[in-house]
Amino acid sequence: MKNKKENKLNWRRLDNSAKIFPIAAGRKYSTVFRLSAVLKEEVNEKILYQAVNRALEQYPSFKVRMKAGFFWYYFEYNPKKIIIEEEKDYPCKYIEPKTNNNYLFKITYFKNKINIDIFHSLTDGNSGNMFFKEIIYNYLEIAHKNELKEERKSRKIIECDTEDSYIKNYDKKAKGNSSSKKAYVLKGKKIRFGGISTIHEIIDLEALKEECKKYGTTVTQYLTAVLIYSIYEANYKKYNYKGSKPIKVCIPVNLKKYFPSKTISNFFSYITLEAEMQKENLNTFDKIVEFVKSDFKKRLQEQEIIKTMSANVKLGNNFLIKIVPLPLKKLLVRLSYIEIRKYTTITYSNIGRIGIIGKYKNYIDYFLMLIAPEPVEKIKCSSCTYENKMVFTFTSILKDNSIEKRFYEFLKEKNINVEIESNGVLDDISEEIK
Amino acid sequence: MIYPKKLSSKKKDLIFKIFLISSFIVGLLLVLINKITTPTTPWAALANAGIIYIWITVFYSIKKNTNIAGHVLIQAIAISLLTIYIDYELGFEKWSINISVPIIIMIANITMLILTIVSYKKYIKYAVYQLIIVIFSMIPVILISENIIQNKVLSIVASSISIINLIITLILSAKDVKAVIIRKFHI
Numbered sequence: 189m190k191n192k193k194e195n196k197l198n199w200r201r202l203d204n205s206a207k208i209f210p211i212a213a214g215r216k217y218s219t220v221f222r223l224s225a226v227l228k229e230e231v232n233e234k235i236l237y238q239a240v241n242r243a244l245e246q247y248p249s250f251k252v253r254m255k256a257g258f259f260w261y262y263f264e265y266n267p268k269k270i271i272i273e274e275e276k277d278y279p280c281k282y283i284e285p286k287t288n289n290n291y292l293f294k295i296t297y298f299k300n301k302i303n304i305d306i307f308h309s310l311t312d313g314n315s316g317n318m319f320f321k322e323i324i325y326n327y328l329e330i331a332h333k334n335e336l337k338e339e340r341k342s343r344k345i346i347e348c349d350t351e352d353s354y355i356k357n358y359d360k361k362a363k364g365n366s367s368s369k370k371a372y373v374l375k376g377k378k379i380r381f382g383g384i385s386t387i388h389e390i391i392d393l394e395a396l397k398e399e400c401k402k403y404g405t406t407v408t409q410y411l412t413a414v415l416i417y418s419i420y421e422a423n424y425k426k427y428n429y430k431g432s433k434p435i436k437v438c439i440p441v442n443l444k445k446y447f448p449s450k451t452i453s454n455f456f457s458y459i460t461l462e463a464e465m466q467k468e469n470l471n472t473f474d475k476i477v478e479f480v481k482s483d484f485k486k487r488l489q490e491q492e493i494i495k496t497m498s499a500n501v502k503l504g505n506n507f508l509i510k511i512v513p514l515p516l517k518k519l520l521v522r523l524s525y526i527e528i529r530k531y532t533t534i535t536y537s538n539i540g541r542i543g544i545i546g547k548y549k550n551y552i553d554y555f556l557m558l559i560a561p562e563p564v565e566k567i568k569c570s571s572c573t574y575e576n577k578m579v580f581t582f583t584s585i586l587k588d589n590s591i592e593k594r595f596y597e598f599l600k601e602k603n604i605n606v607e608i609e610s611n612g613v614l615d616d617i618s619e620e621i622k
Numbered sequence: 623m624i625y626p627k628k629l630s631s632k633k634k635d636l637i638f639k640i641f642l643i644s645s646f647i648v649g650l651l652l653v654l655i656n657k658i659t660t661p662t663t664p665w666a667a668l669a670n671a672g673i674i675y676i677w678i679t680v681f682y683s684i685k686k687n688t689n690i691a692g693h694v695l696i697q698a699i700a701i702s703l704l705t706i707y708i709d710y711e712l713g714f715e716k717w718s719i720n721i722s723v724p725i726i727i728m729i730a731n732i733t734m735l736i737l738t739i740v741s742y743k744k745y746i747k748y749a750v751y752q753l754i755i756v757i758f759s760m761i762p763v764i765l766i767s768e769n770i771i772q773n774k775v776l777s778i779v780a781s782s783i784s785i786i787n788l789i790i791t792l793i794l795s796a797k798d799v800k801a802v803i804i805r806k807f808h809i
Contacts, residue, residue, distance in 0.1 A: 201808070224624075226624055257807065257808055258807045259807070259808065259809050260808070260809075262808065274626075275625070275626055276626060298624065298625060298626055299623065299624070300624070301624050386625070388624075510809050511809065556624075609624055610625070611625035612625060
């Protein structure tokens with residue numbers, strides 16, 4: 189009883205990145221990302237329910253709901269039961285708290301696939317992945333009690349906390365990067381009735397790595413170059429763009445690689461590549477690869493990342509901003525966000541390898557990651573790797589999927605084996621690719 | 623195949639819109655039939671008031687897992703308005719404000735009191751609705767002061783119950799109120 193009361197009164201602040209999401213989010217701008225695991229067996233709802241509850245006991249920081257304070261939103265203990273449903277809607281949709289027992293993540297399943305849609309205020313892709321893996325481990329342990337008996341005993345839960353690592357690590361003296369120009373916005377008609385097209389390109393990792401070696405790039409750099417090239421060929425040129433706006437690719441960066449942190453809250457920053465297609469004459473893939481390599485080198489320096497992170501922390505920590513009442517903050521942020529979003533053409537987030545231990549691997553086919561597209565950034569890209577499968581995902585609200593098609597064709601031209609999976613929203617074009 | 627082939631959310635919206643338009647057409651038809659057949663008795667207005675009341679309830683219920691206190695508040699206001707309207711249509715003999723509304727207020731307050739006693743730690747969750755119900759419950763007092771109400775006893779009892787209810791919940795939940803104030807106003 190006492191515990192229940194303690195839990196009820198237990199609350200925590202949102203981390204520095206998380207503060208902005210509930211203020212800016214809405215039905216059209218959900219700030220939700222999804223992780224999915226495609227198993228080699230059909231998902232059982234009852235087992236999944238048990239698995240999620242066990243994971244919530246292990247990671248109580250996810251058992252929260254969001255409440256509005258006078259100045260900021262905050263998290264508090266959520267006593268309600270988790271809801272598990274069969275997947276019906278489009279991925280990465282806005283999580284309506286009232287229909288989800290106020291949880292900030294949503295668990296759904298479809299045939300062999302388990303999904304978790306997470307509101308970005310709760311955590312970032314890397315920590316979300318940690319929680320999701322725990323659900324998958326639990327699920328498999330319950331579903332295959334005898335086979336995974338030993339694994340369960342020896343498996344350790346990764347220790348974590350909920351500290352705001354931004355506040356702990358930001359540099360008070362660092363000066364932010366000066367603002368750059370607006371980005372090229374993808375052209376084309378939108379899918380009607382709020383539909384989201386999802387196309388997964390399942391890439392043979394070994395073949396991809398071989399190709400990367402030829403250009404001396406990392407996998408992320410190579411795929412970023414292919415993405416810019418596809419945008420250039422299938423949108424920029426196709427719609428005969430004559431302006432001077434660059435194609436800007438926003439790439440989230442996991443700050444845990446730069447700072448010691450055990451936080452399960454958000455701890456990421458980003459770099460933005462600016463491809464001046466006309467000014468720098470980036471009209472071939474080879475030129476784009478060279479540009480991507482040098483721009484990555486320039487922007488992925490620790491000092492540059494600290495600068496960007498610190499500027500954002502300082503903004504959120506500004507006393508004058510702090511004391512603005514929440515409803516007014518909402519109004520101001522939503523108005524300014526209409527402009528801010530025009531500074532990115534596309535986002536590409538690679539959460540890297542999803543490591544699964546021991547015998548658990550026998551039950552998993554591959555993983556997926558998806559990010560919600562939005563009215564200005566109409567396509568968002570993400571990728572993750574499991575064993576030899578790298579899944580590059582396009583989530584889009586554009587009717588025209590020539591970019592996805594060009595991306596696929598390019599990899600095929602390089603003799604890289606690519607398979608396609610989609611949610612069939614744009615059936616005709618998905619079939620065309622296949 | 624890793625996604626459901628037919629996504630139903632938009633279909634649901636469409637069905638919802640069809641029902642909404644249908645009830646609008648039914649409402650208009652009722653008015654027409656009323657005008658043509660029995661123009662002296664405005665029964666279509668009553669039927670339409672019923673349709674509107676149903677939609678208020680439906681709209682509210684669609685939002686599943688809603689706060690029970692919020693539901694009590696909406697129902698209390700909706701039923702009160704409906705009875706006043708029916709009374710008005712039937713010649714306004716004031717039975718709605720003399721009897722119906724005070725009884726509705728009493729039921730709403732007693733429901734809230736039971737909710738508070740059964741799980742008083744949830745008081746904070748109900749606080750806003752509780753406050754609005756208290757304000758709503760003061761309407762009979764205004765009506766008494768304006769001499770609009772004849773049956774004063776029932777209205778006084780209803781308003782008194784509401785104030786007692788507020789005091790009890792405040793006493794039961796003082797600590798939580800303090801904790802919530804700290805939480806809500808953190809900078």
